[in-house]
Amino acid sequence: MITELQPRLTNHFAELIKANKLSHAYLLAGPAGVGKKELALWVAQGIFCLHSQDGAPCRQCNNCQRIAQHEFSDVVEIAPDGNTIKVDQIRFLKAEFTKSGFEGRKKIFIIEDAEKMTANAANSLLKFLEEPSGDVSAFLLTQNANLMLPTIISRCQVFELTALAFESRLEALTAQNVPTARAHILASLTDSLEQGLALAEDESFNELLVDIWDWFKFIMNNDLRAFVNVSTQLKRHFTDKKRQAEILDLIVLLTRDVMLLKFDEQTQVAFMAHQDELVAFANKLNTKRVCQAVELVLAARKLQAVNVSFQNILETLTLELTSCYHE
Numbered sequence: 001m002i003t004e005l006q007p008r009l010t011n012h013f014a015e016l017i018k019a020n021k022l023s024h025a026y027l028l029a030g031p032a033g034v035g036k037k038e039l040a041l042w043v044a045q046g047i048f049c050l051h052s053q054d055g056a057p058c059r060q061c062n063n064c065q066r067i068a069q070h071e072f073s074d075v076v077e078i079a080p081d082g083n084t085i086k087v088d089q090i091r092f093l094k095a096e097f098t099k100s101g102f103e104g105r106k107k108i109f110i111i112e113d114a115e116k117m118t119a120n121a122a123n124s125l126l127k128f129l130e131e132p133s134g135d136v137s138a139f140l141l142t143q144n145a146n147l148m149l150p151t152i153i154s155r156c157q158v159f160e161l162t163a164l165a166f167e168s169r170l171e172a173l174t175a176q177n178v179p180t181a182r183a184h185i186l187a188s189l190t191d192s193l194e195q196g197l198a199l200a201e202d203e204s205f206n207e208l209l210v211d212i213w214d215w216f217k218f219i220m221n222n223d224l225r226a227f228v229n230v231s232t233q234l235k236r237h238f239t240d241k242k243r244q245a246e247i248l249d250l251i252v253l254l255t256r257d258v259m260l261l262k263f264d265e266q267t268q269v270a271f272m273a274h275q276d277e278l279v280a281f282a283n284k285l286n287t288k289r290v291c292q293a294v295e296l297v298l299a300a301r302k303l304q305a306v307n308v309s310f311q312n313i314l315e316t317l318t319l320e321l322t323s324c325y326h327e
């Protein structure tokens with residue numbers, strides 16, 4: 001829920017809606033999963049809700065539901081068509097707002113990935129922002145405000161949306177019925193609540209969690225079956241670049257857990273279900289080895305980014321980690 005994800009901003013916008021003081025244009029900037037789109041839709045609901053309370057939408061009424069389903073004619077959404085937002089899309093937007101019958105009514109438009117506007121599209125939008133026809137509020141969403149025309153940014157009120165802190169992510173995940181142990185891993189793995197929830201429901205990811213722990217246990221036990229395990233167990237998870245990156249991120253978390261526990265920091269341990277085994281292991285190691293292990297995984301992650309065979313990367317890492325921890 002966006003009110004949990006961005007409580008400060010939903011409160012702020014509710015007050016603006018209540019006082020009827022929304023600006024013409026907002027730029028909502030921030031990484032994926034922080035709720036940019038949800039916030040824009042929530043504001044739109046707040047404006048058109050039939051039972052709004054102090055500017056906050058009920059999210060139940062006909063208008064709220066139609067907005068949530070992207071079927072409300074006074075809320076127009078635009079997203080990249082392919083890799084760019086083209087000038088025709090902005091023209092379509094303008095046409096929507098100058099249609100007869102809409103005059104005098106409040107209108108909202110939302111542009112996703114606004115940094116992907118072509119120069120023509122951006123200029124066309126700029127004219128519209130300078131001379132809006134009627135009562136319009138625009139929400140431009142972007143992950144990368146640096147790529148946007150300064151002239152557009154200067155027309156907008158800018159809000160930076162930041163990710164939730166670890167504790168809040170944890171709370172939000174468990175509130176969505178993600179088991180505590182898994183929530184700890186997901187909240188550590190990604191600062192995007194959206195991505196965390198998607199992974200929580202991904203069966204193959206849950207199988208990966210079991211397999212990666214088996215693999216790490218071999219390493220902790222100085223058991224070279226860890227090496228064989230890469231091709232017999234883990235390999236089935238090498239489905240694509242994204243999953244491969246997640247595998248390395250999980251290994252970063254495992255080595256980081258060992259480090260955190262070595263320093264007696266228990267609050268942010270990801271693999272909390274295995275905390276006792278990790279503590280016993282950490283206690284046997286010296287601090288230098290513990291830190292070196294994290295560096296080894298970070299180096300492997302760089303290699304993964306440049307298209308080296310993933311099986312090679314993981315087999316090499318297996319040998320390096322085993323000797324780092326045990327020699």
Ligand SMILES: [Zn+2]
Nearest residue numbers: 049058061064
């Ligand atoms: Zn409503």
